[in-house]
Amino acid sequence: MNLRGILAIYQFEMSRMFRTVSQSIASPVLSTALYFIVFGSAIGSRIENIEGVSYMSFLIPGLIMLTILNQSVSNASFGIYFPKFSGTIYEILSAPISPIEITFGYVLAAASKSVLIGLIILITSAFFIEITILHPFWMLLFLILMSLTFSLFGFIIGIWANDFQKIQLIPSFILTPLTFLGGSFYSIGMLPEFWQKISYINPIVYLISSFRWSFYGNSDVNVVIAIIATLFFLAICIGFVSWIFKTGYKIKT
Amino acid sequence: MIAIKIKNLHKSYENGLKALKKINLSVKRGEIFALLGPNGAGKSTLINIICGISKKTSGQVTIFGKDNILDYKFTRSKIGLVPQEIATDSFEKVINTLKFSRGLFNKSPSEKYLNFILKSLNLVSKKNNQIRTLSGGMKRRVMIAKALSHEPKILFLDEPTAGVDVNLRKTLWNFLNRLKKNGVTIFLTTHYIEEAENIADRIGIINNGEIIITEDKKKLIEKLGEKKIIITTNSSHNNIDNIIKKYHLKKNKNKLSYIYNSKKDADLSASLLSDLVKSSIKIDDIEIEKSNLEEIFLNMVEK
Numbered sequence: 139m140n141l142r143g144i145l146a147i148y149q150f151e152m153s154r155m156f157r158t159v160s161q162s163i164a165s166p167v168l169s170t171a172l173y174f175i176v177f178g179s180a181i182g183s184r185i186e187n188i189e190g191v192s193y194m195s196f197l198i199p200g201l202i203m204l205t206i207l208n209q210s211v212s213n214a215s216f217g218i219y220f221p222k223f224s225g226t227i228y229e230i231l232s233a234p235i236s237p238i239e240i241t242f243g244y245v246l247a248a249a250s251k252s253v254l255i256g257l258i259i260l261i262t263s264a265f266f267i268e269i270t271i272l273h274p275f276w277m278l279l280f281l282i283l284m285s286l287t288f289s290l291f292g293f294i295i296g297i298w299a300n301d302f303q304k305i306q307l308i309p310s311f312i313l314t315p316l317t318f319l320g321g322s323f324y325s326i327g328m329l330p331e332f333w334q335k336i337s338y339i340n341p342i343v344y345l346i347s348s349f350r351w352s353f354y355g356n357s358d359v360n361v362v363i364a365i366i367a368t369l370f371f372l373a374i375c376i377g378f379v380s381w382i383f384k385t386g387y388k389i390k391t
Numbered sequence: 392m393i394a395i396k397i398k399n400l401h402k403s404y405e406n407g408l409k410a411l412k413k414i415n416l417s418v419k420r421g422e423i424f425a426l427l428g429p430n431g432a433g434k435s436t437l438i439n440i441i442c443g444i445s446k447k448t449s450g451q452v453t454i455f456g457k458d459n460i461l462d463y464k465f466t467r468s469k470i471g472l473v474p475q476e477i478a479t480d481s482f483e484k485v486i487n488t489l490k491f492s493r494g495l496f497n498k499s500p501s502e503k504y505l506n507f508i509l510k511s512l513n514l515v516s517k518k519n520n521q522i523r524t525l526s527g528g529m530k531r532r533v534m535i536a537k538a539l540s541h542e543p544k545i546l547f548l549d550e551p552t553a554g555v556d557v558n559l560r561k562t563l564w565n566f567l568n569r570l571k572k573n574g575v576t577i578f579l580t581t582h583y584i585e586e587a588e589n590i591a592d593r594i595g596i597i598n599n600g601e602i603i604i605t606e607d608k609k610k611l612i613e614k615l616g617e618k619k620i621i622i623t624t625n626s627s628h629n630n631i632d633n634i635i636k637k638y639h640l641k642k643n644k645n646k647l648s649y650i651y652n653s654k655k656d657a658d659l660s661a662s663l664l665s666d667l668v669k670s671s672i673k674i675d676d677i678e679i680e681k682s683n684l685e686e687i688f689l690n691m692v693e694k
Contacts, residue, residue: 140464146494150480157482225478229537232442233495234467386446 143235147243148250151217155251162213163255166205170259173201174266177323188325189356194267199350200322202259203284206252207317207342208309210285214248214292215305222296237383241293248289249282256281270353276361277352284345287368290375297382316342321350326358341367392455394420394545394576395441400450402436402600410436412600414450418593420544423567423577425591425608427584427688433600434580435475438547441578442472454545468496471543475550475580477530481523485514485533488522489540496541508536511566528559535563539570546570548579552586564590584688596688611687620660622647622667623676630670638663645675 155162174197182193189196221227230240263269271277299305320342326334337343338359348364351357357364381387395418402411411433418424428434439445441452443463452459454466479488489505509515512532517525522533531551538546548567552560560583567577567590581587587594588608595605604611624631625645634640638659640647651660667674 140495140497142494142497142499146491149494150483150491153483153487224480225474225476226480228442228444228472228474228478229492229495231444232467232470232472234464234497235495236464 140235140239143233144239144243144246147230147240148247151213151244151247152250154217155213155247162251163258166209166255167258167262170201170205170262173197174263178266188328189354191270191354191356192267195270195354196325196350197323198260198263198267198269199353200346201263202256202281203342203346203349204317204322205259206256206281206285207288207313207345209255210248210252210288211292211295211309211313212305213251214245214289215296215299215309217244217248218293218296219299219302219305223302237380240383241290241379245286245289245293248292249285252285252289253281256285272355273352277349280345280349280352283365283368283372284349287372287375290372290379294375294378294382297387313342316340317346321346321358341371344368392420393417393453394422394455395578396451396453396456397437397441398451398453400437400440400452401448402433402440402445403448410600411440411447414600414602416595416602416605418576418578420455420576421571421574423571423579423590423592424595425587425593426578426580426595426597427582427587428580428597432597434597435549436600437597438472438549438578438580442470442547443467444472468541469544471538471541471546473534473538473546473548473551475553477527477534479522479530479533479537482521484519484521485509485525485536486518488533489536492537492540498541504542505540508539511569512536513562528555531555531559535566543575545576545578548577550580550582552581552583560586612681617650617652618660619680620649620651620663621676621678621680622649622674623678624667624672624674626672628670628672631672634663634666634670634672637666 174194178194178197182197185193187193187196221230260269295305295308299307319337320340321337326337326343326347329337344359344364344367347358348361351361395416397414397416400411400414401409403409414433414437426434426437436445440447441454441459443459443466454469457465459466483491486505486509489508490500493500493505506515506518509518512535514529514532514536517529517533522530525533531554535548535551538548546567552563555563564586567579571577579586579591591608593605594608594611596603623646635642635647638649640649640663649660649663664677
């Protein structure tokens with residue numbers, strides 16, 4: 139196992155984050171603070187409690203999930219796309235490092251950034267409202283699992299993309315709409331019955347709802363199904379990455 | 392000991408382009424091998440396949456006896472690559488990019504060794520500079536330093552001195568000779584015939600994806616080299632026109648030039664001089680020019 143190789147990629151990616159701290163950390167934190175102000179304080183003050191918690195409190199897990207899903211995908215996709223774009227990928231492809239090790243390096247770095255940002259948002263939100271976490275272990279587990287899964291998904295997007303526009307394609311047109319419609323800002327139970335049924339097709343509903351469960355103990359969906367669905371998605375992503383490296387798809391000519 | 396062995400290597404692209412056709416090649420350990428060829432001949436494709444960046448269509452590449460796909464961790468650990476294009480993370484510091492390269496090859500960070508490499512390539516003063524602040528020549532040196540950061544046994548340089556000034560080119564040649572003395576095998580592609588002539592032990596010529604010839608540099612020049620005798624004479628002797636006709640000499644003012652193959656036609660050159668003497672043609676000067684690698688190269692690729 140080329141552990142130093144994995145570490146080299148991991149450290150390189152993490153140093154990129156700290157080099158661009160305003161973009162990597164300050165930007166998502168500022169966005170979250172704005173969501174709190176707009177949806178929490180301005181609009182939220184007129185909304186009654188949801189599932190027994192104030193709207194501001196209800197918002198926190200959804201906002202964290204919204205951010206980490208987007209950050210995981212964008213960090214991992216950019217992480218592998220940029221070496222392809224700049225030509226520095228030659229170094230990784232000619233090094234004695236296996237495809238799995240390369241994936242570990244990039245995905246662990248992207249997931250670490252997401253977990254870090256998620257925790258920073260959690261701490262930031264503590265300035266706005268008192269936080270309750272009923273199941274801290276599960277909260278952390280969900281945070282890590284979702285970050286890893288979506289970082290892997292982002293890694294695939296980064297390999298598939300052959301221009302900057304394509305990197306934004308899936309996050310903008312699929313992931314963000316699904317996240318907004320997945321109960322980040324509302325409970326699925328608040329929707330008319332027809333839209334509730336439609337919402338259950340959206341996989342993000344399960345992620346947000348189960349994450350919210352770890353905070354307040356209430357969920358729109360079965361938490362076990364949510365975990366199984368996430369692991370299933372993770373397995374699909376792993377399978378796809380293995381195929382990419384086996385065939386050299388979009389990497390080797 | 393054979394460092395690189397290539398057997399029946401083929402590479403075709405999806406659009407039908409045959410980039411490499413039945414390449415067979417061996418490079419000995421500690422040898423400097425230069426591959427010459429025009430643009431698009433297949434030089435970079437060959438290097439990329441050996442190093443694992445491109446996929447082959449068929450054939451086999453072995454590095455110190457191990458297959459470069461089946462035992463890729465072993466083979467790649469022995470190889471350092473300097474690609475043709477300068478590709479670095481512009482915002483990274485020089486020392487950090489070297490540590491990154493070394494790490495990829497599963498080597499612990501060794502400040503002592505990396506400092507040695509930086510010193511050898513005159514980069515010590517730039518150690519903590521961001522790469523984007525360096526000149527083109529300096530960036531090229533960083534690329535070489537990165538390739539050497541993990542102490543490779545074989546160094547591939549794809550047109551290492553393209554766009555580099557004469558001083559740096561000579562510094563690099565000296566450096567490559569030092570590496571060779573330390574047992575490093577060097578495989579370089581170049582457009583500069585002078586480069587191959589100066590540092591290579593053996594030369595290969597590739598054209599349209601096929602290796603036309605591989606030969607010891609001196610032997611290649613000897614084997615294929617032509618010589619030119621330039622005779623300066625102010626004589627207006629009657630026999631001079633007969634001699635020009637007999638030996639197909641070219642006349643330019645008072646200079647007669649005779650081009651011949653040093654191997655095949657050595658007798659004819661002696662006979663020419665003898666005829667000139669016998670005809671009492673006064674010779675003011677004789678110059679002999681050996682053809683250089685550039686002429687050989689052009690002759691071969693134009694055939």
